[in-house]
Amino acid sequence: MRKVSTDTPVEALPPIEEVFNPHSKEYCENPIPQCMELKKRGRLVWYSPWQAWIMTQITDIMECWRTEYLSSDFYDWEFAPARPPEAQWTNFERAMIGHSLVADKDHHRLIRKVSSPAFSRNVVDAIQKRIEPDVVKLFDDLGEPETFDYMEKISNHIPFISITRMVGIPEKYWDDFKPVVTTFTEAWNATISEERRAKAREDSNRAIDIIKQVIAERRESPQQDDFLSALIQVEKENPDFQEWDIITLILALIGAGADTTLVAQQWSVYALLKHKDQAVEALESPESFAKAFTEIMRWAQNSKMGFARYAQDDMDVLGQQVRKGQMVLMMPHLKDYDSQYFDEPETFNIHRKFDPDVLFGYGPRFCIGAALARRQLYLTMSELFKRFPDAELAFEPEKDETDHNSVAFKELVIKTNIKKA
Numbered sequence: 468m469r470k471v472s473t474d475t476p477v478e479a480l481p482p483i484e485e486v487f488n489p490h491s492k493e494y495c496e497n498p499i500p501q502c503m504e505l506k507k508r509g510r511l512v513w514y515s516p517w518q519a520w521i522m523t524q525i526t527d528i529m530e531c532w533r534t535e536y537l538s539s540d541f542y543d544w545e546f547a548p549a550r551p552p553e554a555q556w557t558n559f560e561r562a563m564i565g566h567s568l569v570a571d572k573d574h575h576r577l578i579r580k581v582s583s584p585a586f587s588r589n590v591v592d593a594i595q596k597r598i599e600p601d602v603v604k605l606f607d608d609l610g611e612p613e614t615f616d617y618m619e620k621i622s623n624h625i626p627f628i629s630i631t632r633m634v635g636i637p638e639k640y641w642d643d644f645k646p647v648v649t650t651f652t653e654a655w656n657a658t659i660s661e662e663r664r665a666k667a668r669e670d671s672n673r674a675i676d677i678i679k680q681v682i683a684e685r686r687e688s689p690q691q692d693d694f695l696s697a698l699i700q701v702e703k704e705n706p707d708f709q710e711w712d713i714i715t716l717i718l719a720l721i722g723a724g725a726d727t728t729l730v731a732q733q734w735s736v737y738a739l740l741k742h743k744d745q746a747v748e749a750l751e752s753p754e755s756f757a758k759a760f761t762e763i764m765r766w767a768q769n770s771k772m773g774f775a776r777y778a779q780d781d782m783d784v785l786g787q788q789v790r791k792g793q794m795v796l797m798m799p800h801l802k803d804y805d806s807q808y809f810d811e812p813e814t815f816n817i818h819r820k821f822d823p824d825v826l827f828g829y830g831p832r833f834c835i836g837a838a839l840a841r842r843q844l845y846l847t848m849s850e851l852f853k854r855f856p857d858a859e860l861a862f863e864p865e866k867d868e869t870d871h872n873s874v875a876f877k878e879l880v881i882k883t884n885i886k887k888a
């Protein structure tokens with residue numbers, strides 16, 4: 468990785484608030500100029516609309532990921548709801564405070580260690596087998612239309628299918644469980660209203676009741692080949708791993724695995740249809756797709772917010788005085804169109820080398836679901852191109868400015884170009 472020069476005279480530049488707004492139409496249309504403006508402002512930039520600091524340089528972000536000198540605990544944020552006494556905890560608070568994957572570093576390490584067998588290659592293979600029929604069914608139900616909206620018919624269903632199949636939530640609970648999969652990450656999003664965050668916390672409270680019910684049923688019924696059964700086994704073997712750890716982990720999978728894959732689905736289709744000359748090679752095998760996927764997400768430059776951390780004390784961070792409770796947003800995507808990191812960054816090239824590849828994070832909090840995410844995307848893209856090898860975008864899709872976290876699309880209408888006899 469190449470070194471970035473940060474010696475632009477910042478004082479000479481207009482205030483960042485005038486040139487950077489991820490919720491603007493301009494950002495949705497083309498985030499790159501705004502991201503490059505932000506990067507020029509220094510290593511840690513105060514952004515008043517979000518009352519947050521933004522960490523802009525990948526080397527600083529990797530150091531923060533690796534050493535965890537900032538907290539990942541949402542309740543350390545100055546604007547988080549007060550941490551209530553234990554006797555008054557709701558389900559959401561018990562999961563997010565009491566057994567949080569994010570709060571206590573030692574507990575986090577323990578959970579990652581004991582639950583790692585549940586994310587092994589064999590389990591991912593088994594989960595893929597369980598998701599595959601659902602993906603095939605979505606395409607079967609679609610039939611052979613001349614055009615269709617990929618989001619409505621396919622991609623909007625995938626995160627929910629993957630997570631419920633992965634965890635093992637029975638279909639009878641799907642209607643009640645669905646809202647939380649779509650709103651969970653809003654529970655701690657700094658850039659939306661407290662009302663919307665409160666509604667997301669309510670959805671989570673209901674979802675936790677369902678998860679508890681499913682765990683109780685699973686304890687009664689014989690072992691099944693899913694993640695929940697694997698975690699119940701881990702619980703039996705590890706006294707420090709309890710039912711609330713299972714619940715928290717499942718919420719973490721929903722929180723981290725739903726929105727991310729929804730957007731990744733959209734951009735994978737868009738990027739491969741825009742570069743059909745590279746699609747066949749990208750989809751040659753799960754391994755070739757895994758490499759191409761990092762390039763898809765680099766080229767997409769779709770992130771709006773980055774990853775949140777919080778200062779637990781008043782502290783000096785990269786030469787700035789950060790107050791206790793302030794949020795620091797790490798934005799690794801700012802490097803993606805920097806020609807000091809990537810030659811010809813505008814060019815989509817599945818052979819591009821990423822060293823290191825930080826799409827899924829780095830260090831102790833590296834993404835748990837990376838293998839599953841890549842596999843699930845490979846499965847869906849392969850099915851699409853197998854059924855519709857001549858597919859193309861019917862027209863250039865409009866962006867959805869309301870998405871709180873990413874540059875997403877409103878619809879992705881595909882022309883199948885199938886030759887009917």
Ligand code: HEM
Nearest residue numbers: 719720723724727728731774826827828832834835836840
């Ligand atoms: C395209 C898809 C995905 C991308 C790009 C992605 C990326 C990431 C990144 C960058 C992190 C680190 C976040 C931070 O440092 O704050 C992370 C963490 C995490 N991801 Fe993913 N992710 C994806 C899909 C998934 C899926 C499908 C799941 C689960 C089914 C998942 C589960 C998690 C969990 C549980 C964490 C937190 C790990 C911890 O704190 O120890 N992710 N992901």
